[in-house]
Amino acid sequence: MFVFRLGEGEWKEESRSSYNLFDPVVRSTVQVFPGGWSAVYVFPDNPGMWNLRSQNLQSWYLGAELYVRVYDPDPNPAKERPPPQNILLC
16 A cells, blocks of 8 residues: 555545655555544555454454455456355445
């Protein structure tokens, strides 16, 4: 993932003008500080279900996580299995 910017307070539309689009930092993890935000770009080139979550267990328990499905037009079950039947949907 590419980290475009970290900020304090609430994200605003004007924040986009300060993104580092020319030489962003490449990271596998990114911190979001209390009362802050992070702008990242993820290039989803690996099909499957991906979990974006907080490392803090208390936040995790409260639902601070997101599942992203990267679609693959080839429905070969050897490459990707469907989500389980008991998945919790929003």
